[in-house]
Amino acid sequence: MAGISKKTIRTKKGTVIKYTISYYDIFGIQHTSGIYDTKKEAKKDINKYNNKEKTSDNITFGQIIECFMEKVNKKYSKSTKEEYQRFIDNHLYKFYDIKYKNLNAIIFQKVFDDIEKETPFTAYNMLKFCKAAVNYCMSPKINLIGYNIFKDIEPIILPESKKQNLTLQDALKLMKTCTVYDNLFFPILFSFILNGMREGELFALTLNDINFSNGTIRINKQFTGNEYKEKTKTDKSNRYIFMFPIYILFLDIYLPTLDKKSNLVFPNSQGGYLHASNLRQRHWQKLLLKCGYDKDYTSLHKLRAFFIDLMFYLGVPGKFTQGQVGHAKYETTYNTYASNNASIIDASIAQVSKGMGLDFADKRFNESDLKKSFINILESYIINNPKILNKTKELKKVKTFFGKKCEQNVSKNEIKQKDKIIKFPKRCQEL
Template structure:
């Protein structure tokens, strides 16, 4: 029910009314709004009746509602449906790329042309087309929410396109690979074993020989390893938020898995557990060690630490440049070369989508295709 009152300004006496329109994201209740500038109470009453009718039948559009208002309202519910690590990543994406361009603009004033200009600007500021596409997807979620709640009649982001970069049209002579071949792995581990502390050797050995994600390995506890049954239970991951370590259970069924390990793996882990206990005892610490990999104060490793170590050793040894995730890719590639099926590799790596596994398989088959050609040439040269 609208409330009416008379007010004065420099131009004379006028009527205004208050009504409840859009939703306040903090309270979940409708916001109180005011319409001013009516010469008579009757004019104000007629305008109020029209707004109340629109609210009642669901056609009311709040012309003051900004993109930021709708984002706040949408975010309250949306953040409850995603993982804490995803919350941090998405919030950063909105803060850095989306809200600076849309926040204060009234929702009904955002046009398709403006959205395209913003997507062009975002794509130009980012390194890859896929990064710009991710920004578009997230920004579009807010517009979809606004459309569903009848704040807008059409989605201005719907038909925007991601501009291609020159590199998208340029064929490279050699596809960049983010994995190592068997001889590169052997050399890397040999050098680590000779030059690095044993924990770092264990770190990279496990990444290569189990295919675990970096966060999964950093969160791994001794209780997750059954040395008698030769299995490792992977059911959580580690990420850092606001400078604090956060353990997150694996919500995806595929990521929650148990993998088998070999006798060599067991031997290595037994040796490391003994050395780890001896080190902490020598430091006067008798507390049971929880994590397989730790800092000197028994906290888990920093997430960025493996990245720094790998980059340093690659530079020192002149190895083909890959990132830590490339070691997981390497594990999958070697499994394929050894004859494992796509489904077996998918289960071991915890891929929810088999297409992810298939993408790795493509790299391997292109490599084996070259080996097949070389084998044929050798055969033809032989007597």
């Protein structure tokens, strides 16, 4: 309720006592209004402010949305703000002046049903937005209302995604083909597959983020929606990724080829940030077609899912995988991203068979084959990249899980390319 407070005012003639009305608006923020000579005068106006008390009877749906949008404008990305504003402008504005207590799930159900028929993803995301807005106003900090009517809306059924999770054989085929036909894109593809980073995290990566001494990559920023952000998608996404030896070997080969003018690890041709849409159209979709897949067979984001599948395939503990990809909850890693594809099934059967002492398990695609495949892919990348051939002397000595000797298909540490013979330096020979 609104109340009356004394206010001491200093004047040239001394101090005088005045009265003012204090009240809380619907967002829980305290205000004062008016200066009155007597308490009796203030009492006459106090009822004007009682209707601003934070009770659900006085709150409109628009006030709830605007309360939540204040938070959105401070903390959310530009693309998210724009999406939420479209929900308001196209669908929710008509309910703005209606008191929340007069609304119910039946009223909104038809709205969501109509949208779902045309664009189910819009309906799905708008329902999430409405639930989040009301939940925010129900939180102890705001405490405006007591019940979320959007919980009673029927769940939006999304069409099944046609994008496929890659099998191990798919990924190896894409990488090998990429080294021959698009070695400019290969470093990005290889990094997605071996790190599980989000697109925006990879695009914002700088040379300062790579620490060879402890084998980590720092993830603390992103370039997404054509916007650079000094923060990650979530707090948990702010992390350090542990580099695998094969990836350290790759960086040792790749980094010397970069233009010194840019500090980005994966810059565009002008040294600036990569744009996801350009990358898909100019490289990713063309690579899929070159490998015999439909251009919509899978997505760049699915490479993040493949990384998780690869970790499961290799028997890596789930908690480690969760930390690598930056998920707050293990359920997201396990249920949303991981898939029970052919590679996982084969590996599982082989693991059980090996434990039972069955010989046929050894005939399946095993760890040794995987090692050779990755080494052969890097070998192909080197052969088909003139920049690297000119920089081989700058390769650092690194240890890999392949042992002291590199299992490359190289005769006497030489690679024949057309009429040229390229010699690997001793540091590379001893990998």
